[in-house]
Amino acid sequence: MTMPPAEIKLPNPVRSAFDKPLHDGTVTVNIGPSHPATHGTVQIIAELDGERVLRTDVHCGYLHRGFEKECESHTWHNLIPYVDRLNYVSALINDFAYCEAVEKLMGIEITPRTRYLRTLLSEYSRIVDHLTCVAAGLMELGAMTAFLYLVMVRDYMYEHIADLTGARVTYSYGRIGGLARDLPETWLARLAEILDKYEMFIGRVHGLMDRNRIFIDRMRNVGVISTAEAINWGYTGPILRSTGAPRDLRKDAPYLAYAELDFEVPVGIKGDNYDRYYVRMREMDESVHMIRQLMDMLPDGPINVDDRRCVFPEKRLVYDEIESLINHFKLVMDGPQVPAGDVYLAHESPNGELGFYIVSTGEGIPYKVHARAPSFVHMGGVHRMLDGYQLADIVPTFGSVNMIGGECDR
Amino acid sequence: MASPVLEQLQQRLAPTVGEAAFAHETLVVHLAPAALLATVELMRSEFAFDLFLDVTAVDWPGQTPRFEVVYHFYSTQHFGRVRLKTRVSEQDPTVDSLVALYGSARFMERECHDMYGIDFRGNADLRPILLYEGFTGHPLRKDYPKEREQPLVPYRK
Numbered sequence: 061m062t063m064p065p066a067e068i069k070l071p072n073p074v075r076s077a078f079d080k081p082l083h084d085g086t087v088t089v090n091i092g093p094s095h096p097a098t099h100g101t102v103q104i105i106a107e108l109d110g111e112r113v114l115r116t117d118v119h120c121g122y123l124h125r126g127f128e129k130e131c132e133s134h135t136w137h138n139l140i141p142y143v144d145r146l147n148y149v150s151a152l153i154n155d156f157a158y159c160e161a162v163e164k165l166m167g168i169e170i171t172p173r174t175r176y177l178r179t180l181l182s183e184y185s186r187i188v189d190h191l192t193c194v195a196a197g198l199m200e201l202g203a204m205t206a207f208l209y210l211v212m213v214r215d216y217m218y219e220h221i222a223d224l225t226g227a228r229v230t231y232s233y234g235r236i237g238g239l240a241r242d243l244p245e246t247w248l249a250r251l252a253e254i255l256d257k258y259e260m261f262i263g264r265v266h267g268l269m270d271r272n273r274i275f276i277d278r279m280r281n282v283g284v285i286s287t288a289e290a291i292n293w294g295y296t297g298p299i300l301r302s303t304g305a306p307r308d309l310r311k312d313a314p315y316l317a318y319a320e321l322d323f324e325v326p327v328g329i330k331g332d333n334y335d336r337y338y339v340r341m342r343e344m345d346e347s348v349h350m351i352r353q354l355m356d357m358l359p360d361g362p363i364n365v366d367d368r369r370c371v372f373p374e375k376r377l378v379y380d381e382i383e384s385l386i387n388h389f390k391l392v393m394d395g396p397q398v399p400a401g402d403v404y405l406a407h408e409s410p411n412g413e414l415g416f417y418i419v420s421t422g423e424g425i426p427y428k429v430h431a432r433a434p435s436f437v438h439m440g441g442v443h444r445m446l447d448g449y450q451l452a453d454i455v456p457t458f459g460s461v462n463m464i465g466g467e468c469d470r
Numbered sequence: 471m472a473s474p475v476l477e478q479l480q481q482r483l484a485p486t487v488g489e490a491a492f493a494h495e496t497l498v499v500h501l502a503p504a505a506l507l508a509t510v511e512l513m514r515s516e517f518a519f520d521l522f523l524d525v526t527a528v529d530w531p532g533q534t535p536r537f538e539v540v541y542h543f544y545s546t547q548h549f550g551r552v553r554l555k556t557r558v559s560e561q562d563p564t565v566d567s568l569v570a571l572y573g574s575a576r577f578m579e580r581e582c583h584d585m586y587g588i589d590f591r592g593n594a595d596l597r598p599i600l601l602y603e604g605f606t607g608h609p610l611r612k613d614y615p616k617e618r619e620q621p622l623v624p625y626r627k
Contacts (some may be wrong), residue, residue: 072603072604075597121601124601126609133616292573307546314538344603402528417540419528419581432524437574437577442579
């Protein structure tokens with residue numbers, strides 16, 4: 061180990077909000093930014109009285125990589141792999157939300173098959189995201205078996221999505237005006253098998269956890285937030301629903317094919333950690349229900365719209381005719397020409413409202429891409445769930461918020 | 471199709487506050503910075519816009535005023551969406567903070583301050599959030615070069 065020379069003083073990247081203790085006898089501790097029990101690089105400065113948390117100052121930004129700045133120097137197409145890395149647990153939903161925002165500005169209506177496929181894959185991603193969140197949260201409380209059951213199912217799904225997209229986690233599968241490729245043969249048959257496996261394992265997890273005394277003691281009445289407060293602090297998604305408010309963009313402002321599906325919006329009772337666990341578990345069941353409907357509804361037909369402004373011509377034509385060759389060249393070099401204007405488009409991501417605000421000046425490169433990331437907004441109000449509870453409650457409460465560093469820090 | 475609530479809001483705002491038109495089912499209102507706080511209060515108290523979703527800015531160098539601050543609101547009761555746009559100058563990029571109305575304003579305004587240098591009058595905590603203490607400049611301004619590096623710890627030789 062080489063230590064930095066003594067003359068280099070390492071500056072502190074953050075300035076704590078707590079310069080004076082609340083009263084005598086309190087201790088201020090620093091948790092993170094890299095801590096084995098926080099999923100993501102987040103720093104929590106907590107003032108404690110004994111083991112009770114009096115107040116917390118949450119710092120994020122350790123994973124900031126200039127996403128929005130970088131977006132301003134690449135073509136609209138080139139951003140697709142980059143938006144994947146916002147919420148890297150459910151990358152497909154980022155893809156589809158971004159592509160739909162661009163399509164809206166271009167006035168493109170996607171083909172029916174793509175509309176259903178995007179819906180199906182969004183729900184599939186939601187299951188993967190919730191599995192990850194619930195599994196990690198349970199493991200942190202010591203429930204290793206439940207963790208292994210859940211990540212086993214998740215891995216079936218990762219491998220299965222890799223059969224379709226070629227990647228396990230960051231898929232780059234959405235395209236402006238369509239999708240990268242159609243389903244491989246037997247993909248849907250395997251999907252049905254995995255959903256059955258999911259039901260078997262999720263049943264076991266319910267049996268292990270739901271009425272487990274230790275689990276209830278750690279989760280019930282911990283990290284409570286009311287509906288009014290959740291809305292005030294900008295919470296959306298499972299956290300808002302756990303407070304009892306059935307607010308879900310898939311129902312309230314249906315996009316893709318959600319208006320045609322039969323599903324419920326599960327809600328909690330009091331907005332504590334247990335409710336957030338249960339809302340996620342129930343949402344996965346609803347997603348499975350939706351996927352089964354979509355498998356029957358999926359129509360045949362093309363996956364890409366016939367629009368030369370954004371969709372690449374067939375490779376065969378690129379080699380055979382000059383118009384397609386030029387079309388291909390222009391799409392790669394200049395990017396799709398998106399009409400000037402701005403649009404805000406929101407999808408219900410597993411964490412809440414994922415919005416893209418994009419501004420175009422009519423060129424192949426965006427003027428501005430802003431991601432309204434649910435995790436970032438949630439970090440602004442997470443102190444309301446941490447303050448007043450025990451130091452050890454920070455871990456399960458923070459886990460139940462499911463902060464994803466990629467989208468939080470951008 | 472615009473919802474009746476949004477149309478009412480449009481009729482209420484258009485004569486006094488500024489241009490208000492629909493774009494992609496969202497009511498887009500252009501207003502002066504001085505009218506911001508009163509408008510948001512009205513939207514919140516009478517039109518049930520209870521969710522403050524997002525604030526960001528767009529930098530238009532060469533135009534005056536240079537910065538466009540963009541707000542997004544949503545109602546969890548009637549599901550309408552409103553976008554407010556206000557312009558502030560480079561010399562005095564100041565708008566009123568919404569922290570007194572919405573808790574969520576606290577972090578989002580900090581981010582916008584980080585990235586564009588917009589000052590939110592009334593937000594007492596504008597410490598860096600995605601950036602770090604000592605960072606100079608505002609990276610999402612168009613005149614901030616993408617390649618500029620400001621390492622907190624010197625690179626190893």
